Amino acid sequence: DSGVTQTPKHLITATGQRVTLRCSPRSGDLSVYWYQQSLDQGLQFLIQYYNGEERAKGNILERFSAQQFPDLHSELNLSSLELGDSALYFCASSVEGGGYYNEQFFGPGTRLTVL
Amino acid sequence: DQQVKQNSPSLSVQEGRISILNCDYTNSMFDYFLWYKKYPAEGPTFLISISSIKDKNEDGRFTVFLNKSAKHLSLHIVPSQPGDSAVYFCAASVGNDYKLSFGAGTTVTVRA
Numbered sequence: 732d733s734g735v736t737q738t739p740k741h742l743i744t745a746t747g748q749r750v751t752l753r754c755s756p757r758s759g760d761l762s763v764y765w766y767q768q769s770l771d772q773g774l775q776f777l778i779q780y781y782n783g784e785e786r787a788k789g790n791i792l793e794r795f796s797a798q799q800f801p802d803l804h805s806e807l808n809l810s811s812l813e814l815g816d817s818a819l820y821f822c823a824s825s826v827e828g829g830g831y832y833n834e835q836f837f838g839p840g841t842r843l844t845v846l
Numbered sequence: 847d848q849q850v851k852q853n854s855p856s857l858s859v860q861e862g863r864i865s866i867l868n869c870d871y872t873n874s875m876f877d878y879f880l881w882y883k884k885y886p887a888e889g890p891t892f893l894i895s896i897s898s899i900k901d902k903n904e905d906g907r908f909t910v911f912l913n914k915s916a917k918h919l920s921l922h923i924v925p926s927q928p929g930d931s932a933v934y935f936c937a938a939s940v941g942n943d944y945k946l947s948f949g950a951g952t953t954v955t956v957r958a
Contacts, residue, residue: 733889764944773850773935773948774890787944821889835946837882837889 734758735838737822743844749810752841756803756824762786763805764835765797768819780805812845819843849873850938852949860957865923867952869936872917876938880946881910881921884933893934894921926956 734757744750756763761782766774776789780799791797794812799805809816819842823835851870859865867881877898882890896903896910896919903910909922923930936949 733891735889762944764946766948771855771950773848773852773950774937774946776945776947779944789945823889834892834895837891839887839889 733836733838735822735824735836737820737838737841739841740839741842741844743846744812745846746812746814748812748845749808750812750843752807752809752820752822752843754805754807754822754824754838756805756822757836760824760826760836761803762825762827762833762835763799763803764823764825765791765805765807766821766823768821768840769815770818774821777807809843814845817843817845848950849876850936850947850949852936852952854952855950856953856955858955858957859926861928862925865921865926865930865954865956867921867923867934867936867954869919869921869949870917871919871938871947873938873940873947874917875940876947877941878939879910879912879919880937880939881908882935882937882948884935884951890935923954926954928956928958930954931956 736755764779765777777791779786797807819840821840823837825835880895881893884890912919933951937946
């Protein structure tokens with residue numbers, strides 16, 4: 732158990748809909764990262780928050796947005812869903828915002844299926 | 847653009863033998879490399895890392911080798927155990943960067 736929790740574990744929805752994925756980081760971790768893993772692909776970095784502020788953006792679509800709340804939990808919002816958005820979405824957390832040996836601890840992921 | 851590549855999607859090895867997983871990268875700015883292990887229905891778990899100032903790092907049964915000139919790293923598991931059956935991801939980052947670039951993973955199956 733990494734200490735990072737993600738809800739829900741599974742989500743099935745239809746095209747055009749909007750969903751929210753939730754992540755609670757490990758106690759004491761200030762950084763939250765979101766990754767997307769599509770079928771047979773590596774994890775693709777989406778976005779990072781550090782202590783409530785957006786730190787960096789990766790290959791995140793405009794239909795997707797995220798935020799980190801004062802209690803440091805984070806939500807990833809996916810809207811106008813398309814079939815291609817079906818994937819595993821991982822959240823990770825770390826103590827610092829970057830740097831060597833700044834190990835990221837991953838949650839179990841949310842499997843999103845768009846029908 | 848896939849900057850980290852794991853060209854072998856799967857590897858089968860007998861228990862007690864050596865497992866060798868390979869990873870290639872294209873971005874010469876990468877200077878920190880990590881291996882993550884993932885079991886089904888779980889998130890990736892950090893396994894071992896190496897910075898570009900080294901060419902080898904060892905932790906128990908796991909050793910990572912880095913060949914900067916070839917932009918290649920490998921993970922050796924000796925001896926392989928049934929509990930090592932998992933998907934292994936290679937990842938890389940640049941200096942103080944936040945972002946990890948991951949390979950597609952190699953599924954290791956350890957046969958009894």
